Amino acid sequence: MEPIRKDEIDAQECGSVTPKSKPCPRPKPGEAAGGCSFDGAQITLLPIMDAAHLVHGPIACAGNSWESRGTLTSGPSLSQYGFATDLNDTDIIFGGEKKLRDSINYIAERFAPPAIFVYATCVTALIGEDMDAVCKEAAERLAIPVIPVNSPGFVGSKNLGNRLAGEALLQYVIGTGEPEREIPLGVNLIGEYNIAGEMWDIEKLMNSAGITLMSRITGDARYKEITWAHRAKVNMVVCSRALLGLAKEMESRYNIPYFEGSFYGAKETTYSLRQMAFLMNDREMERRVDRLTEREESRLIQDLRPYRKLLKGKKAVLYTGGVKSWSIISALKELGVQVVGVGTNKSTEDDVRRIADRVGDDTEYIPEGGASRIIKTVRERKADIMIAGGRNMYVAMKEQIPFIDINQERHKAYAGYEGLLRLAKELTYSLANPIWKLAASPAPWDKEDPYDH
Template sequence: MKNSQEEINNLLNNTTCEHKQPTSHNNKKPTCKKPPQPGAAQGNCPFEGAMVALGPITDVAHLVHGPVSCTRNPWGSRGSLSSGSKLYQIGFSTDLSEQDIIFGGEKKLYQSILEIAKRYHPAAIFVYATCVTALIGDDIDSICKAATDEIDIPVIHINAPGFIGSKNLGNRIGGDALLKYVVGTASPEFTTPFDINIIGDYNVAGEIWNVLPLFKSLGIRVLSKITGDARYEEICHAHRAKLNVVICSNVSLKIAQKMQELYGIPYIEESFYGVENMSRCLRNIAAALGKLLGDSSAARYLKERTERLITKKTAALDMALAPYRSRLEGKRIVLYSGGIKSWSIILAAKDLGMEVVATSDRKSTEDEKIKIKQLLGQDGIVLSKGSPKALLQVLKDTKADMLVAGASNQYTALKARIPFLDINHERHHAYAGYDGMIEMARELYEALYSPVWQQVRKPAPWEQKIGDLAEESTLN
């Protein structure tokens, strides 16, 4: 799959994109693109973004065509879990050497694909281009087509080398590849009026497993998960769903929009974080499916079942959260994350009686930015960029009790001598759904009331001794 500049611009040109601007005075519409910054490859590379988006497809072999060093970061930094195949956890690489770079790596790529097919029998093989193989001009498309004919397994080229843009672009290239080469290539044995796709959840720490039982109890079938704990075959079936539920708008909305255009599948944007968000999500899904069913007994019964389930779950949750709410109420949080978590965690904190005094609007759509400002109120602080120095100042100014952010910011919290909770994709705790709220409350409580903070905030022994001597000298 070759990405022309026109195709790249089309992926980025989204009505919800934060960089989309109105037509200028000379009638030229500026291209919606966010160029990479020197030195910002880690966490901002299209190759990594593509692997993050597609890596959770568990029965696929993900082969990186390039130096072995390119494999490590996206493969090892996201905690997407699987209920079945563990093939996605194997890091495959063609491991190009200097000689391969000089003479080309096509032969090595072809041999690697054949070897993977022979030893692991994957449902498909995704081949990821890197900066090196894109620069030396390897014809990956032709190799993938030839290998597909040879092994009778889909071999798909994911053309997202690191120099073409940002990580977000890589996410979208990965989703576009699924639409072009996977979705619609097979059909399920049967369909139901209650089939949905979940788009944009990567099952970090097993979060999707907190939500799937809720849908099952309502009689709603998740036909395809794109892509958390997904299987290749289920994504092939995604075009037969009746509704798409988008979890991360900034990354996955383009997939839902394209599926609506191609297959007529409507979509809604939802969140699984927080009691209010989860209840609203269930109601909105029931309403959207009910609308498709019309004024029927099945639609009315689905609505009734949904309300009964929400009542039952929230009542049990109130009892489970009561001990935590009494200790967390009134605590102030600075939240520094991106995308959906920038606003949905605000509501989750409010469910626990806590207050988010500052958050970021990174990776957020314009609609999400408006939502953030509404939830924070007039006194809330919105951070566009959060350097350690800026975060330390905000923590001091707001008198925050805790920093909730990605793992890279934990040292900032240590400098400020306040508790820290990891909310990003490196975490090992599932916060989605009703059960996830209990886990989040437990983690917040344990972080805030750890005895270590009393110790680190005390003066050092030598400082205490100096203070005692000064006080004694004053008295004398």
């Protein structure tokens, strides 16, 4: 296998770019469109399934964010409990630190978790709660980590919350434990949240090549495995916009090389596996990865043949953000689907550059505008299908156009080789559904009666 240099990657062919790109830009305070910092921090940390997650604030902060993503677990489910201090008017006036202390004590006694994450909210930050001091005192008294996550919603967007959660992991978790046995070829996956079980498909592929998944940060994770993430040989950043800073800091502190990649599409998946092997500098590993990827791609070509015939030439409008804004385009291109419109409202400059490398000059960029702008693009570009988040499903229904849910609420896994086949099936089923012809035809009572003549 030819060596892959980190600074000389053919983005069009390999499906990635130089890993030394910039992390997400710092948003303006209060710029919380698409989710606030509190929500973003929970998105990153809630997939640590055996830990307790306590929201210090009014009950609405916990209720509005509870179970909003399709992250799945293979074991513990403590993180799915909706713990909250439930501050009321009296607590806000006189302070809620006693209530926070009592809540931590209750969780520790009742559930005995390996760690407790405590989240600040807008209310507790504004009234000046000393959450750090309460967490530190509780950790010393209870002899378990009690970790403050200072990401109140008003400080910025969801992506800033992701980054603040990564900083909390660096400060309080990573480097505090050691694995029970040495893991010579371990890889950390950063920014993969096991949406619809995608992590399990990825881990199966890695195991087939002899690569050990050392720490999941944080899909289907266990607290202890994140404590020894500093012993990995390679970091792969799956969601570059959110947690690139975490990988950069781990490279600085622990000398762990990293790269940015994706598992959406066969080419992206092959690149990611080959890059893992290359950065480990293990020749036998590279040979195993080559054999695995060649076998999987050959099998996938045969399995996709009937779906490619139906999908070739179809037009799609893709409205998502971050890593999916460009990686899903690669997967669609492999299926013969042309992207005629793409959302960029949550994308960095690097994401937009990757989009430009993968689409034609006539593709329309949708930086903002919401439902009305999406419908306008669908009509003008004569799109056959809309691929977006679940909140846009009703836009597609109103427009009577096939729809696929691609965001975190979905129930289908599209990562890896099997995921691409699954995506092809879902696209075909949606496009071929007879409901669309039925919906476009006149109602029975509006049809002309042949006996009237």
